[in-house]
Amino acid sequence: MPVHSIPQSMLEAVRQFADPQVAHDFFVGIRFPNGVACPRHGCGSASVAYLEKYRRWYCNDCKKQFSAKVGTIFEDSPIGLDKWLPAIWLIASNRNGISSHELARALSVTQKTAWFMLHRIREAMTDKAFTKLAGPVEADETYIGGKPRRPSIGRQTLASKKAPDGRKVRENPKAIVMGIIQRGKQGKVRAFVVPNATGPTVANKVRANVKPGAVVYTDADGAYGPLSADYIRYVVNHAVEYVNGHIHTNSIEAFWALLKRTLKGTYVSTRPEHLQRYVEEAVFRFNSRHSKDGPRFAVAEKSADGKHLTYKSLIGKA
């Protein structure tokens, strides 16, 4: 099975993956770089026989068949890899993300299908590896949303408010996203939708993600005060100045700018329950900011392995 090279442009990606066999072989090459092994939980046997006609393998140990999609975000999806791979390319290479409407047009699928595909890809982009950041880090939070929206959507999540003329308007409550970023050119960010920005919430997020004793830069928000006991904390008072020598939160501000550009430009009506996945997409984009499109695509595609998101859990009915 030939392993095809990573496409270097959108045009190459679409041309290359329009052939289902090429898309399949490409994915197999990335997913199983050391040879195909049974992906079923607890098996992992390399004693497998390829059934070329069906693009499936038979595992000689657990005696079951599997496709390249088993155990990935593509499992149970009727959409072929000839559409999945260009979709991953589009979301990974587009600076501001891509809406489900745009993706639907590009792939000739319904908007609902495109919406589900995008959420599965965001799930794949979620970085589940975990080590505490060594610092120096910047920690901060930002507020998302709060714009009026059609009352027919998500009624239970809306807060009521009076307009100046006395009529009732509905608006989303603002969601709070907290971010922690390792400083430096290659510094990675982590970001979380949090229920509030109180001391216990933000301080515990820092403790869970940053090694004790590290240098932590925050604004003057009192919520971060308790961190001074375990960390070397520097404070920039935004009421007075934005930069005082090395004391600033400009690194995390750069991520907020990217996150807001993504949410405002492309995802106009983000439901609160899906916000974390959009945040993960922005995190992925930010953390691969020095990669070229091709390698970034390969990382996103490789990440599809071991992730799963069913339609039921996506719409909150699992």
Ligand SMILES: [Zn+2]
């Ligand atoms: Zn097996």
